[in-house]
Amino acid sequence: MAEASAARSLLANLHRRARFGFVDVALWGLRIAVVAVIAAGTAGTLIKGRYGVGDWFDFLTYGVTMGSVYALIALGYTMVYGVLRLINFAHGDIMMTGAFSGYFLAAHFDQTGFLRREPALAMLAVLALGVATSTTVALLTERFAYRPFRRVRGLAPLICAIGVSFFLEQSFRGAFGSGVHAYPDTKWQNETVSVFGFGVPVVEIIVVAIAVASMTVLYLIVQRTRMGAAMRAVSEDAEAAAMMGIDVDRVIVFTFALGGAMAGVAGVCYAFVFKQVYFFMGFTPGVKAFGAAVLGGIGSVPGAMLAGLFLGVVESVGPALFLDGIGIPAPYQLRDLIAFTLLIMVLIFRPYGIMGERMARKRA
Amino acid sequence: MTYHDRLIISTCTALVLIALAAPPAARAAETKGPVTDPIGVVTIPKGAPIQFGGYWVMSGADSALGIDEKRGVELAIKDEGGMLLGHPIKLNVEDDGCNAEGGQTAATKLAADPNAVIVLGPACSSAATPGAPILWKAGVVDVATATTAPSLTAPDRKPEYDGFVRTIYSDIDQGAADAKYVYDVVKARKIVTVHDGSPYAQQLAAVMADNFKKLGGEVLSVEAVSPTEVDMHPVLTRIATEKPDMIYAPVFVAAGAQLLRQEKDTPGLGNVPLIGSSGQMAPDIISAAGQAVVGYRITYPDVSPEAMGAGYPKLVKEYTDTYGEPPISGYHANAYDAAVLAMKAIEQVAKTDASGATYIGRKALRDAVLTIKFDGVSGPIACDSHGECAKFKPAVYEFTNADPSTFKIGVNPKKVWPQSSSASAQ
CATH class of the missing domain: 3.40.50.2300 (Response regulator)
Structure with missing residues (x-):
């Protein structure tokens, strides 16, 4: 009996091995190659000792700041996908509208001197206008562009989203020109404070604080309010939620409003740090944030937050840590390569994202 | 699938493969009116415009470069009274976005016009690098106005850049x-x-x-x-x-x-x-x-009046009067000279028949561009055999x-x- 059982087990193993085809070998090769590059690069960089603790701290700080912005934008992608199964490719441009409106108010405050006299109030007002603008644009987009496609299956809603993206970009280009506008720069924003003995620009601390506060509020809304529960219900099964008496339209509108508000916060934070606005500014962070949403498990709110931060840090630290050590010249030219390699690796090996599994199990 | 169907599919596939594998056909010599040219002749009927193409960065953060150069060309055309050899000059402008994709698209569009005599621009080497070969493949000379990458006029440049010249210095200098x-x-x-x-x-x-x-x-x-x-x-x-x-x-x-x-x-x-x-x-x-x-x-x-050509102060005044602002970038003079070079070359090689139609040989035009010398508003213009026509100050x-x-x-x-x-x- 035991011999027969062993033979059956051997046959089963052989059968499994026979199914281990070329694609599996290639994927394992890719895994090994990426891990080898990371390990060799990290070892090489650390052995070279080119960067001190202060430099690594700076890389980390810049990464967290950028990652906070990615996370805020990614939330809009992931929430809309959760309730509508729509990838809102115009979301990066909705962020741009918030940054632009904030710029005009900030420039006005700068001219009148209000920005220097009452910096906190001025920044709050700029933030409020940015949030209001992005939320309004998001709601208008939902009402006039996406709602007519609500029951349409196929690629039409996605194409519509791309169309909305072009519409917003070109409208702002037509209205405000194609040049780059500089956000007002006040002295106190560039001052540094000591964190663990290292200097960190005040503006970056403010941006991270605003992002964390916004994400906390959003998380509480989603997890602790009736509307948040309704959002989660629609996200799980819109038809069942409707049968239980949930007004799905209202939930969708609320989701767009929340996503728009987060995009507004992101736009103004982005402009506070990088101090430039122009009509195409939403595209690249939008794509990266979409990557973060996928990385975190699209549809997952905590996933988007964590993945946004993770992407920002990897982009900032990665070129110095992984590429410098293996002698790649000008490693920061390849930071997008690192970000998108990360995305591709996740899509190949964990298509449901970092936090996606928990949600999938729950749904199951 | 019948034998007949298979035959048709095989033949079509073979033709496609041959077309893809074959080198691009050399442009044939052409005779039109009184002109014979090894790579083609442009005919401009009596009263019809002479088509100038232009591609520059017209949008985005670098648009001042392109707009400034387009204005330089417009002023050069205006100074000629907008006419050349009895034909009005028409300038068709494309935005290249100061990048390779935009340069390729703009050049493809300009090259597709069989009446395009010559193209001016671009401002960016990124756009010229893919754009110039596309234009020269169609027999169109490209006189660049601010592209300075050394490779574009290097002695070892590839033959597809033979139609490229520039009235701007090389970054070698x-x-x-x-x-x-x-x-x-x-x-x-x-x-x-x-x-x-x-x-x-x-x-x-x-x-x-x-x-x-x-x-x-x-x-x-x-x-x-x-x-x-x-x-x-x-x-x-x-x-x-x-x-x-x-x-x-x-x-x-x-x-x-x-x-x-x-x-x-x-x-x-x-x-x-x-x-x-x-x-x-x-x-x-x-x-x-x-x-x-x-x-x-x-x-x-150096674009100070003392470093530029004699006509530069007059150009700046004309620019300011026409556009209501002083020059927004520094290459309008080079663009002006590019247009002058193009017009002089056309005047040198064009022939007119009894009906009033004008004929321009494409290769002859390229050769003329390389031989013409004059004192431009940006300084002396004299091209070497690789298309470098200006010096850096x-x-x-x-x-x-x-x-x-x-x-x-x-x-x-x-x-x-x-x-x-x-x-x-x-």
């Missing part, structure tokens, strides 16, 4: 002059260069670095950023670890402004000078960089005011090197 300025005037001995991957920035940074090393300086590293990158902090932190005396960054407006703003916040780089180059001579650098632009220096051709400009409305070359930014007396001596 600017790179050498920039290295001399940094070594002799700034007294920097250890530098880091930053480019954005574009042919212009990459080649200028490389030429400058080579010359700097020949002078005895040390290039600590060659860094690169993306042209649309906003977060420069990590790359600047990396640069700070090398402790350079100076950073040389011949990038365009958007990336240049971000480097400028963020460099001042980066620990270890607060007092390290950043020097840009000609791609940033536009009011947009002030808009984009804000207060950080004050004190910022860029290397640039070095200068350094410094921004003095953060208000974009004060942009005026010579005032903000003001010329700080060489001093006027030496400039006039050159």
